[in-house]
Amino acid sequence: SQQGEEDPQALSIQEGENATMNCSYKTSINNLQWYRQNSGRGLVHLILIRSNEREKHSGRLRVTLDTSKKSSSLLITASRAADTASYFCALRDTGRRALTFGSGTRLQVQP
Amino acid sequence: DVKVTQSSRYLVKRTGEKVFLECVQDMDHENMFWYRQDPGLGLRLIYFSYDVKMKEKGDIPEGYSVSREKKERFSLILESASTNQTSMYLCASSPNTAGANVLTFGAGSRLTVL
Incomplete structure:
Protein backbone atom coordinates (compact mmCIF):
# COMPACT_ATOMS: atom_id res chain seq x y z
CA SER A 1 0.00 0.00 0.00
CA GLN A 2 1.19 3.50 -0.60
CA GLN A 3 2.13 5.83 2.19
CA GLY A 4 1.93 9.59 2.21
CA GLU A 5 5.26 11.35 2.46
CA GLU A 6 5.25 14.42 4.60
CA ASP A 7 7.43 17.45 4.36
CA PRO A 8 9.01 18.89 6.39
CA GLN A 9 9.71 16.24 9.02
CA ALA A 10 10.01 18.97 11.65
CA LEU A 11 8.98 22.61 11.78
CA SER A 12 9.64 25.24 14.46
CA ILE A 13 7.85 28.60 14.35
CA GLN A 14 6.89 31.47 16.63
CA GLU A 15 3.40 31.96 18.00
CA GLY A 16 1.27 33.95 15.58
CA GLU A 17 3.07 32.67 12.47
CA ASN A 18 1.50 30.35 9.94
CA ALA A 19 2.57 26.71 9.64
CA THR A 20 2.40 24.78 6.38
CA MET A 21 2.84 21.03 6.06
CA ASN A 22 2.79 19.06 2.84
CA CYS A 23 1.85 15.51 1.93
CA SER A 24 2.62 13.75 -1.36
CA TYR A 25 1.38 10.38 -2.52
CA LYS A 26 1.63 8.09 -5.53
CA THR A 27 -1.67 6.51 -6.57
CA SER A 28 -5.37 7.32 -6.77
CA ILE A 29 -7.16 8.22 -3.59
CA ASN A 30 -10.75 8.34 -2.40
CA ASN A 31 -10.02 10.97 0.24
CA LEU A 32 -7.17 12.44 2.22
CA GLN A 33 -7.36 13.22 5.93
CA TRP A 34 -5.21 15.09 8.42
CA TYR A 35 -4.75 14.00 12.02
CA ARG A 36 -3.00 15.52 14.99
CA GLN A 37 -1.16 13.68 17.77
CA ASN A 38 -0.08 15.21 21.03
CA SER A 39 3.03 13.63 22.50
CA GLY A 40 2.44 10.04 23.62
CA ARG A 41 -1.27 10.07 22.86
CA GLY A 42 -3.66 8.79 20.22
CA LEU A 43 -4.42 10.66 17.01
CA VAL A 44 -7.31 13.06 16.60
CA HIS A 45 -9.03 13.68 13.28
CA LEU A 46 -8.77 17.27 12.05
CA ILE A 47 -10.16 17.51 8.55
CA LEU A 48 -11.04 15.41 5.50
CA ILE A 49 -10.88 16.43 1.85
CA ARG A 50 -12.39 14.29 -0.88
CA SER A 51 -10.71 13.62 -4.21
CA ASN A 52 -13.16 15.90 -6.04
CA GLU A 53 -12.51 18.85 -3.70
CA ARG A 54 -9.68 21.34 -4.00
CA GLU A 55 -9.82 23.25 -0.73
CA LYS A 56 -11.49 23.02 2.67
CA HIS A 57 -11.47 25.20 5.74
CA SER A 58 -12.11 24.46 9.39
CA GLY A 59 -11.44 27.26 11.85
CA ARG A 60 -7.73 28.11 11.55
CA LEU A 61 -7.08 25.09 9.33
CA ARG A 62 -6.97 25.21 5.56
CA VAL A 63 -6.38 22.09 3.48
CA THR A 64 -5.73 21.97 -0.23
CA LEU A 65 -5.62 18.98 -2.53
CA ASP A 66 -4.06 18.84 -5.99
CA THR A 67 -4.81 15.43 -7.49
CA SER A 68 -2.83 16.21 -10.65
CA LYS A 69 0.31 16.71 -8.55
CA LYS A 70 -0.79 14.10 -6.00
CA SER A 71 -0.17 16.43 -3.11
CA SER A 72 -1.97 18.10 -0.24
CA SER A 73 -1.06 20.84 2.17
CA LEU A 74 -2.28 21.72 5.65
CA LEU A 75 -2.04 25.35 6.69
CA ILE A 76 -2.48 26.38 10.31
CA THR A 77 -2.94 30.13 10.56
CA ALA A 78 -2.05 32.31 13.56
CA SER A 79 -0.42 29.40 15.37
CA ARG A 80 -0.54 28.99 19.14
CA ALA A 81 1.72 27.16 21.55
CA ALA A 82 -1.12 24.65 22.00
CA ASP A 83 -0.76 23.68 18.31
CA THR A 84 2.54 21.98 19.17
CA ALA A 85 2.02 18.37 18.09
CA SER A 86 2.72 15.92 15.29
CA TYR A 87 0.52 16.13 12.21
CA PHE A 88 -0.15 13.18 9.92
CA CYS A 89 -1.78 12.85 6.55
CA ALA A 90 -3.77 9.69 5.96
CA LEU A 91 -4.83 8.34 2.61
CA ARG A 92 -7.76 6.24 1.63
CA ASP A 93 -6.70 4.47 -1.57
CA THR A 94 -9.47 3.65 -3.97
CA GLY A 95 -10.35 0.02 -3.44
CA ARG A 96 -8.73 -0.25 0.00
CA ARG A 97 -10.69 -0.35 3.21
CA ALA A 98 -8.12 1.04 5.61
CA LEU A 99 -6.21 4.30 5.83
CA THR A 100 -2.46 4.50 5.37
CA PHE A 101 -0.54 7.15 7.27
CA GLY A 102 2.55 9.18 6.56
CA SER A 103 5.43 9.50 9.01
CA GLY A 104 4.26 12.90 10.18
CA THR A 105 5.48 16.46 10.66
CA ARG A 106 6.52 17.52 14.17
CA LEU A 107 5.41 21.10 14.75
CA GLN A 108 6.88 23.16 17.58
CA VAL A 109 5.27 26.54 18.24
CA GLN A 110 7.42 28.74 20.43
CA PRO A 111 5.50 31.09 22.78
CA ASP B 1 -18.48 11.48 21.75
CA VAL B 2 -17.11 8.21 20.43
CA LYS B 3 -14.75 6.67 22.86
CA VAL B 4 -12.11 4.08 22.12
CA THR B 5 -10.54 2.61 25.22
CA GLN B 6 -7.33 0.64 25.28
CA SER B 7 -7.00 -1.44 28.40
CA SER B 8 -3.33 -0.79 29.16
CA ARG B 9 -1.34 2.37 28.65
CA TYR B 10 2.00 0.79 29.49
CA LEU B 11 3.06 -2.84 29.50
CA VAL B 12 6.40 -4.53 30.06
CA LYS B 13 6.68 -8.13 28.95
CA ARG B 14 9.43 -10.69 28.49
CA GLU B 30 -18.41 -1.60 12.26
CA ASN B 31 -14.70 -1.18 11.64
CA MET B 32 -11.82 -1.55 14.05
CA PHE B 33 -8.10 -1.30 13.41
CA TRP B 34 -4.76 -1.98 15.03
CA TYR B 35 -1.74 0.11 14.05
CA ARG B 36 1.75 0.22 15.45
CA GLN B 37 3.73 3.43 15.56
CA ASP B 38 7.51 3.61 15.50
CA PRO B 39 9.73 6.69 15.23
CA GLY B 40 10.36 7.66 11.63
CA LEU B 41 7.99 5.01 10.29
CA GLY B 42 4.65 6.59 11.05
CA LEU B 43 1.67 4.33 11.65
CA ARG B 44 1.60 0.91 10.04
CA LEU B 45 -1.54 -1.19 9.81
CA ILE B 46 -1.34 -4.59 11.47
CA TYR B 47 -4.90 -5.92 11.14
CA PHE B 48 -8.38 -4.60 10.78
CA SER B 49 -11.88 -5.94 11.15
CA TYR B 50 -15.00 -4.77 9.30
CA ASP B 51 -17.47 -6.98 11.13
CA VAL B 52 -17.71 -9.40 14.02
CA LYS B 53 -15.48 -12.43 13.43
CA MET B 54 -14.18 -10.85 10.19
CA LYS B 55 -10.60 -9.73 9.86
CA GLU B 56 -8.14 -8.70 7.19
CA LYS B 57 -4.37 -8.52 7.28
CA GLY B 58 -2.80 -5.13 7.08
CA ASP B 59 0.71 -4.31 5.97
CA SER B 80 5.27 -15.03 21.45
CA ALA B 81 6.51 -11.51 22.07
CA SER B 82 9.86 -10.48 20.64
CA THR B 83 11.99 -7.41 21.27
CA ASN B 84 11.24 -6.04 17.79
CA GLN B 85 7.60 -5.78 18.81
CA THR B 86 8.47 -3.08 21.32
CA SER B 87 6.33 -0.23 20.06
CA MET B 88 3.32 2.02 20.56
CA TYR B 89 0.12 0.22 19.58
CA LEU B 90 -2.88 2.28 18.53
CA CYS B 91 -6.43 1.00 18.21
CA ALA B 92 -9.00 2.88 16.14
CA SER B 93 -12.57 2.49 14.99
CA SER B 94 -14.77 3.97 12.25
CA PRO B 95 -18.47 3.79 11.45
CA ASN B 96 -18.44 2.15 7.99
CA THR B 97 -16.14 1.17 5.17
CA ALA B 98 -18.13 2.62 2.28
CA GLY B 99 -18.08 6.09 3.83
CA ALA B 100 -15.29 8.49 4.55
CA ASN B 101 -13.69 6.16 7.10
CA VAL B 102 -12.76 8.80 9.64
CA LEU B 103 -10.94 7.08 12.49
CA THR B 104 -11.35 7.60 16.21
CA PHE B 105 -8.25 6.50 18.09
CA GLY B 106 -7.60 5.22 21.57
CA ALA B 107 -4.86 6.74 23.72
CA GLY B 108 -2.38 4.02 22.76
CA SER B 109 -0.61 1.16 24.53
CA ARG B 110 3.15 1.39 24.86
CA LEU B 111 4.61 -2.11 24.94
CA THR B 112 8.16 -2.87 25.95
CA VAL B 113 9.46 -6.40 25.37
CA LEU B 114 12.60 -7.24 27.31
Missing part, protein backbone atom coordinates in the same frame (compact mmCIF):
# COMPACT_ATOMS: atom_id res chain seq x y z
CA THR B 15 10.49 -12.31 25.24
CA GLY B 16 8.32 -15.33 24.49
CA GLU B 17 5.35 -14.22 26.58
CA LYS B 18 1.87 -14.16 25.11
CA VAL B 19 0.52 -10.61 25.13
CA PHE B 20 -3.08 -9.43 24.81
CA LEU B 21 -3.91 -5.84 23.93
CA GLU B 22 -7.58 -5.05 24.37
CA CYS B 23 -9.59 -2.32 22.69
CA VAL B 24 -13.23 -1.40 23.26
CA GLN B 25 -15.36 1.18 21.45
CA ASP B 26 -18.74 2.39 22.60
CA MET B 27 -20.41 3.78 19.48
CA ASP B 28 -21.40 0.68 17.53
CA HIS B 29 -18.72 1.15 14.86
CA ILE B 60 2.63 -5.94 8.84
CA PRO B 61 0.59 -8.87 10.24
CA GLU B 62 3.53 -11.21 10.91
CA GLY B 63 3.82 -12.14 14.56
CA TYR B 64 0.33 -10.89 15.40
CA SER B 65 -3.20 -12.25 15.45
CA VAL B 66 -6.53 -10.63 16.29
CA SER B 67 -9.88 -11.56 17.69
CA ARG B 68 -13.25 -9.89 17.31
CA GLU B 69 -15.93 -11.94 19.04
CA LYS B 70 -18.13 -8.92 19.83
CA LYS B 71 -18.70 -5.78 17.81
CA GLU B 72 -17.34 -3.46 20.46
CA ARG B 73 -14.13 -5.34 21.24
CA PHE B 74 -11.04 -5.95 19.11
CA SER B 75 -8.05 -7.72 20.62
CA LEU B 76 -4.49 -7.83 19.35
CA ILE B 77 -2.50 -10.91 20.32
CA LEU B 78 1.23 -11.38 20.26
CA GLU B 79 1.60 -15.16 20.46
Whole structure:
Protein backbone atom coordinates (compact mmCIF):
# COMPACT_ATOMS: atom_id res chain seq x y z
CA SER A 1 0.00 0.00 0.00
CA GLN A 2 1.19 3.50 -0.60
CA GLN A 3 2.13 5.83 2.19
CA GLY A 4 1.93 9.59 2.21
CA GLU A 5 5.26 11.35 2.46
CA GLU A 6 5.25 14.42 4.60
CA ASP A 7 7.43 17.45 4.36
CA PRO A 8 9.01 18.89 6.39
CA GLN A 9 9.71 16.24 9.02
CA ALA A 10 10.01 18.97 11.65
CA LEU A 11 8.98 22.61 11.78
CA SER A 12 9.64 25.24 14.46
CA ILE A 13 7.85 28.60 14.35
CA GLN A 14 6.89 31.47 16.63
CA GLU A 15 3.40 31.96 18.00
CA GLY A 16 1.27 33.95 15.58
CA GLU A 17 3.07 32.67 12.47
CA ASN A 18 1.50 30.35 9.94
CA ALA A 19 2.57 26.71 9.64
CA THR A 20 2.40 24.78 6.38
CA MET A 21 2.84 21.03 6.06
CA ASN A 22 2.79 19.06 2.84
CA CYS A 23 1.85 15.51 1.93
CA SER A 24 2.62 13.75 -1.36
CA TYR A 25 1.38 10.38 -2.52
CA LYS A 26 1.63 8.09 -5.53
CA THR A 27 -1.67 6.51 -6.57
CA SER A 28 -5.37 7.32 -6.77
CA ILE A 29 -7.16 8.22 -3.59
CA ASN A 30 -10.75 8.34 -2.40
CA ASN A 31 -10.02 10.97 0.24
CA LEU A 32 -7.17 12.44 2.22
CA GLN A 33 -7.36 13.22 5.93
CA TRP A 34 -5.21 15.09 8.42
CA TYR A 35 -4.75 14.00 12.02
CA ARG A 36 -3.00 15.52 14.99
CA GLN A 37 -1.16 13.68 17.77
CA ASN A 38 -0.08 15.21 21.03
CA SER A 39 3.03 13.63 22.50
CA GLY A 40 2.44 10.04 23.62
CA ARG A 41 -1.27 10.07 22.86
CA GLY A 42 -3.66 8.79 20.22
CA LEU A 43 -4.42 10.66 17.01
CA VAL A 44 -7.31 13.06 16.60
CA HIS A 45 -9.03 13.68 13.28
CA LEU A 46 -8.77 17.27 12.05
CA ILE A 47 -10.16 17.51 8.55
CA LEU A 48 -11.04 15.41 5.50
CA ILE A 49 -10.88 16.43 1.85
CA ARG A 50 -12.39 14.29 -0.88
CA SER A 51 -10.71 13.62 -4.21
CA ASN A 52 -13.16 15.90 -6.04
CA GLU A 53 -12.51 18.85 -3.70
CA ARG A 54 -9.68 21.34 -4.00
CA GLU A 55 -9.82 23.25 -0.73
CA LYS A 56 -11.49 23.02 2.67
CA HIS A 57 -11.47 25.20 5.74
CA SER A 58 -12.11 24.46 9.39
CA GLY A 59 -11.44 27.26 11.85
CA ARG A 60 -7.73 28.11 11.55
CA LEU A 61 -7.08 25.09 9.33
CA ARG A 62 -6.97 25.21 5.56
CA VAL A 63 -6.38 22.09 3.48
CA THR A 64 -5.73 21.97 -0.23
CA LEU A 65 -5.62 18.98 -2.53
CA ASP A 66 -4.06 18.84 -5.99
CA THR A 67 -4.81 15.43 -7.49
CA SER A 68 -2.83 16.21 -10.65
CA LYS A 69 0.31 16.71 -8.55
CA LYS A 70 -0.79 14.10 -6.00
CA SER A 71 -0.17 16.43 -3.11
CA SER A 72 -1.97 18.10 -0.24
CA SER A 73 -1.06 20.84 2.17
CA LEU A 74 -2.28 21.72 5.65
CA LEU A 75 -2.04 25.35 6.69
CA ILE A 76 -2.48 26.38 10.31
CA THR A 77 -2.94 30.13 10.56
CA ALA A 78 -2.05 32.31 13.56
CA SER A 79 -0.42 29.40 15.37
CA ARG A 80 -0.54 28.99 19.14
CA ALA A 81 1.72 27.16 21.55
CA ALA A 82 -1.12 24.65 22.00
CA ASP A 83 -0.76 23.68 18.31
CA THR A 84 2.54 21.98 19.17
CA ALA A 85 2.02 18.37 18.09
CA SER A 86 2.72 15.92 15.29
CA TYR A 87 0.52 16.13 12.21
CA PHE A 88 -0.15 13.18 9.92
CA CYS A 89 -1.78 12.85 6.55
CA ALA A 90 -3.77 9.69 5.96
CA LEU A 91 -4.83 8.34 2.61
CA ARG A 92 -7.76 6.24 1.63
CA ASP A 93 -6.70 4.47 -1.57
CA THR A 94 -9.47 3.65 -3.97
CA GLY A 95 -10.35 0.02 -3.44
CA ARG A 96 -8.73 -0.25 0.00
CA ARG A 97 -10.69 -0.35 3.21
CA ALA A 98 -8.12 1.04 5.61
CA LEU A 99 -6.21 4.30 5.83
CA THR A 100 -2.46 4.50 5.37
CA PHE A 101 -0.54 7.15 7.27
CA GLY A 102 2.55 9.18 6.56
CA SER A 103 5.43 9.50 9.01
CA GLY A 104 4.26 12.90 10.18
CA THR A 105 5.48 16.46 10.66
CA ARG A 106 6.52 17.52 14.17
CA LEU A 107 5.41 21.10 14.75
CA GLN A 108 6.88 23.16 17.58
CA VAL A 109 5.27 26.54 18.24
CA GLN A 110 7.42 28.74 20.43
CA PRO A 111 5.50 31.09 22.78
CA ASP B 1 -18.48 11.48 21.75
CA VAL B 2 -17.11 8.21 20.43
CA LYS B 3 -14.75 6.67 22.86
CA VAL B 4 -12.11 4.08 22.12
CA THR B 5 -10.54 2.61 25.22
CA GLN B 6 -7.33 0.64 25.28
CA SER B 7 -7.00 -1.44 28.40
CA SER B 8 -3.33 -0.79 29.16
CA ARG B 9 -1.34 2.37 28.65
CA TYR B 10 2.00 0.79 29.49
CA LEU B 11 3.06 -2.84 29.50
CA VAL B 12 6.40 -4.53 30.06
CA LYS B 13 6.68 -8.13 28.95
CA ARG B 14 9.43 -10.69 28.49
CA THR B 15 10.49 -12.31 25.24
CA GLY B 16 8.32 -15.33 24.49
CA GLU B 17 5.35 -14.22 26.58
CA LYS B 18 1.87 -14.16 25.11
CA VAL B 19 0.52 -10.61 25.13
CA PHE B 20 -3.08 -9.43 24.81
CA LEU B 21 -3.91 -5.84 23.93
CA GLU B 22 -7.58 -5.05 24.37
CA CYS B 23 -9.59 -2.32 22.69
CA VAL B 24 -13.23 -1.40 23.26
CA GLN B 25 -15.36 1.18 21.45
CA ASP B 26 -18.74 2.39 22.60
CA MET B 27 -20.41 3.78 19.48
CA ASP B 28 -21.40 0.68 17.53
CA HIS B 29 -18.72 1.15 14.86
CA GLU B 30 -18.41 -1.60 12.26
CA ASN B 31 -14.70 -1.18 11.64
CA MET B 32 -11.82 -1.55 14.05
CA PHE B 33 -8.10 -1.30 13.41
CA TRP B 34 -4.76 -1.98 15.03
CA TYR B 35 -1.74 0.11 14.05
CA ARG B 36 1.75 0.22 15.45
CA GLN B 37 3.73 3.43 15.56
CA ASP B 38 7.51 3.61 15.50
CA PRO B 39 9.73 6.69 15.23
CA GLY B 40 10.36 7.66 11.63
CA LEU B 41 7.99 5.01 10.29
CA GLY B 42 4.65 6.59 11.05
CA LEU B 43 1.67 4.33 11.65
CA ARG B 44 1.60 0.91 10.04
CA LEU B 45 -1.54 -1.19 9.81
CA ILE B 46 -1.34 -4.59 11.47
CA TYR B 47 -4.90 -5.92 11.14
CA PHE B 48 -8.38 -4.60 10.78
CA SER B 49 -11.88 -5.94 11.15
CA TYR B 50 -15.00 -4.77 9.30
CA ASP B 51 -17.47 -6.98 11.13
CA VAL B 52 -17.71 -9.40 14.02
CA LYS B 53 -15.48 -12.43 13.43
CA MET B 54 -14.18 -10.85 10.19
CA LYS B 55 -10.60 -9.73 9.86
CA GLU B 56 -8.14 -8.70 7.19
CA LYS B 57 -4.37 -8.52 7.28
CA GLY B 58 -2.80 -5.13 7.08
CA ASP B 59 0.71 -4.31 5.97
CA ILE B 60 2.63 -5.94 8.84
CA PRO B 61 0.59 -8.87 10.24
CA GLU B 62 3.53 -11.21 10.91
CA GLY B 63 3.82 -12.14 14.56
CA TYR B 64 0.33 -10.89 15.40
CA SER B 65 -3.20 -12.25 15.45
CA VAL B 66 -6.53 -10.63 16.29
CA SER B 67 -9.88 -11.56 17.69
CA ARG B 68 -13.25 -9.89 17.31
CA GLU B 69 -15.93 -11.94 19.04
CA LYS B 70 -18.13 -8.92 19.83
CA LYS B 71 -18.70 -5.78 17.81
CA GLU B 72 -17.34 -3.46 20.46
CA ARG B 73 -14.13 -5.34 21.24
CA PHE B 74 -11.04 -5.95 19.11
CA SER B 75 -8.05 -7.72 20.62
CA LEU B 76 -4.49 -7.83 19.35
CA ILE B 77 -2.50 -10.91 20.32
CA LEU B 78 1.23 -11.38 20.26
CA GLU B 79 1.60 -15.16 20.46
CA SER B 80 5.27 -15.03 21.45
CA ALA B 81 6.51 -11.51 22.07
CA SER B 82 9.86 -10.48 20.64
CA THR B 83 11.99 -7.41 21.27
CA ASN B 84 11.24 -6.04 17.79
CA GLN B 85 7.60 -5.78 18.81
CA THR B 86 8.47 -3.08 21.32
CA SER B 87 6.33 -0.23 20.06
CA MET B 88 3.32 2.02 20.56
CA TYR B 89 0.12 0.22 19.58
CA LEU B 90 -2.88 2.28 18.53
CA CYS B 91 -6.43 1.00 18.21
CA ALA B 92 -9.00 2.88 16.14
CA SER B 93 -12.57 2.49 14.99
CA SER B 94 -14.77 3.97 12.25
CA PRO B 95 -18.47 3.79 11.45
CA ASN B 96 -18.44 2.15 7.99
CA THR B 97 -16.14 1.17 5.17
CA ALA B 98 -18.13 2.62 2.28
CA GLY B 99 -18.08 6.09 3.83
CA ALA B 100 -15.29 8.49 4.55
CA ASN B 101 -13.69 6.16 7.10
CA VAL B 102 -12.76 8.80 9.64
CA LEU B 103 -10.94 7.08 12.49
CA THR B 104 -11.35 7.60 16.21
CA PHE B 105 -8.25 6.50 18.09
CA GLY B 106 -7.60 5.22 21.57
CA ALA B 107 -4.86 6.74 23.72
CA GLY B 108 -2.38 4.02 22.76
CA SER B 109 -0.61 1.16 24.53
CA ARG B 110 3.15 1.39 24.86
CA LEU B 111 4.61 -2.11 24.94
CA THR B 112 8.16 -2.87 25.95
CA VAL B 113 9.46 -6.40 25.37
CA LEU B 114 12.60 -7.24 27.31
